[in-house]
Amino acid sequence: MKKIILLIIAIFFLIGAAYARPAAIIKGGDVFNLEGTLTYTNRSDQPENVIISVPELRSVPPYQEVLWLKYNYKGGLLEGTKGERWRVFTYSKLPPGKTAKIVFTAKIKIYDVVFPLDADIVREPGKELLANLSYWLAPDSYIQSDAPGIKGLALSLTGGIKNPYYKTLALYDYVRENIKFDLTLKPVTALEVLKNRIAQCSDATYYLMALLRAAGIPARFVNGIHINPGEGKVPLTHAWTEIYLEPYGWVPVDVTLGRFPSNRLVGFGEQSGGYVIFNRDVKHCFKIENRDMKKLSGKMKWKMFAERLGTIKDPRPLNLKLRIPENPSQSWDTAGDRQIRITMELVNKAGSAGDLKAAQGLLEKEIERVPDYIPAHRKLVEVVQSQNGLRGLLNTYEQLLKNKPGSPGLLYGAGITSFSLGRYEPAIEYLRKSVHKLKHPSVYLALGLAYMDSKQFRKSFGALDEALALDPNNINVNGALANLLTYDTDWLSLAEFCASASERVSNSFFPGQAAYAYTKIERFKDAVPWAEKAVQMDDSLGWYKALLGWCYMETGKKEEGKKLVKEALKQDTGFMDRKFYEELIKK
Secondary structure, eight states, X not given: OHHHHHHHHHHHHHHHHHTOOOOOEEEEEEEEEEEEEEEEEOOSSSOEEEEEEEEOOOOBTTTEEXXXXXXXXXXXXXXXXXXXXXXXXXXXXXXXXXXXXXXXXEEEEEEEEEOOOXXXXXXXXXXXXXXXXXXXXXXXXXXXXXXXXXXXXXXXXXXXXXXXXXXXXXXXXXXHHHOEEOTTSOOOOHHHHHHHOEEOHHHHHHHHHHHHHHTTOOEEEEEEEEOOTTTOOOOEEEEEEEEEEBTTEEEEEOTTGGGSGGGTTTTBSEEOTTEEEEEESOSOSSEEEETTOOOOOSOEEEEEXXXXXXXXXXXXXXXXXOOOOSSOOOOTTOOOOHHHHHHHHHHHHHHHTTOHHHHHHHHHHHHHHSTTOHHHHHHHHHHHHHTTOHHHHHHHHHHHHHHSTTOHHHHHHHHHHHHHTTOHHHHHHHHHHHHHHOXXXXXXXXXXXXXXHTTOHHHHHHHHHHHHHHOTTOHHHHHHHHHHHHHHTOHHHHHHHHHHHHHHSOOTHHHHHHHHHHHHTTOHHHHHHHHHHHHHHOTTOHHHHHHHHHXXXXXXXXXXXXXXXXXXXXXXSSOTTHHHHHHHTXX
């Protein structure tokens, strides 16, 4: 009997584990003092009855924790049907020329939250769950997911894709790449964005949500503010979306942040410590109205200030150790076959002469002869991509695989071509099959990058670690691992890895990243030699020089550091964190 009970308990445990919701990775964020001021001035010659609604700041696990909140004026609390809240302030007969003023102050703790999304476990919600999510699948006046143009576009972008993760990623990539962002515009609807191809944050969110809902992905609107957590300054009102991915639950997606290529993954499945949530499923942050239903004569103004108080240390860091061999192996791209060398020389000559079709023909013949020669596949994708013909190339690979279904080289070629097309699900499948048979760093690298772009970070680490073990001097492998550690924001691991990589690979990127990572944990003395090395290797990049100047200023060489920063600002007008360095030399 005891064995039967234990068996039943084990079964229930396994069932629970199978359906357990993967936990988000929560990292130490920042504590801020927030102060918001809203004013309304009656510019008419008659008294006005004014109602001002302010979204009620509250704790929203796991993103934020409100430590305290105060108002300068007593107001009532209004709750919506979906959990939204406002603090409502009423002014009866506000005299002409007088101003209603609401000030709220708060101390809030904000966390970095990353969902370790794994496409392999994402599944369609069951019927019962889908019925509960129906509110977030329905169209409304801003999110016209039932409009023919939006439904047709969503179908064309996701046709043939079954996995909800890849459906979402395809729609997210389409919006971020095909919409011109203008953050000064007045809000419009999803249909207007479809027509004009221009949007600010809330419009882009409506548009993405309309496409998502049309494709059967539940999506909800989130509004709040966005602060630069590294500095603390005047924050901006902001809007983004949350999508429902089973088994993860509601996952944040910010297509406005993702419009920058370097932020593509940061905008998908992550919410950095600069976000403050006010309300969900509400199209406005602040609202002013007249209880007599008359048109108001004045205008509401608001401003907010954020003061950064400090950083909370992460109690649960994600610390993945990388396996780096002591003795670098030989290059895997050395061709021993005389015919291969001759063909590749002819390909390079044809490419230099601009005859891409000739180069493509030579490569295709060589791949038929030696299907597992990896450099030929890489070169073919490079050549065909220059002619915008990757879909045709993928068809070629798929036809060749029908005759040689187990060829690891052809699987690799199909994988990197799928990856170049942004089709990550089939790319991963092809590359996984290839890597089992062909232990080649390029295959592991491609698989690692496909996992990375799919937000499957742990799997990406595993594949890139294998690539590094096979070819420690490969700049692309080292660079991919550095980028992955940047996404993870494990700054000490990033600093140590880039310092190690700079000994193996001669490129200014690695000492520069090592210095930058050390500054993120305020170890400026450790950052100085790496910043100096980066400047020595490439003094054309103003960012390296500015970074070194900042490190000098923090380690007692204030004037020397200021001079370097000023030189960098004159030399390079487009490097990142420029505003930070402009403020730095004013102090």
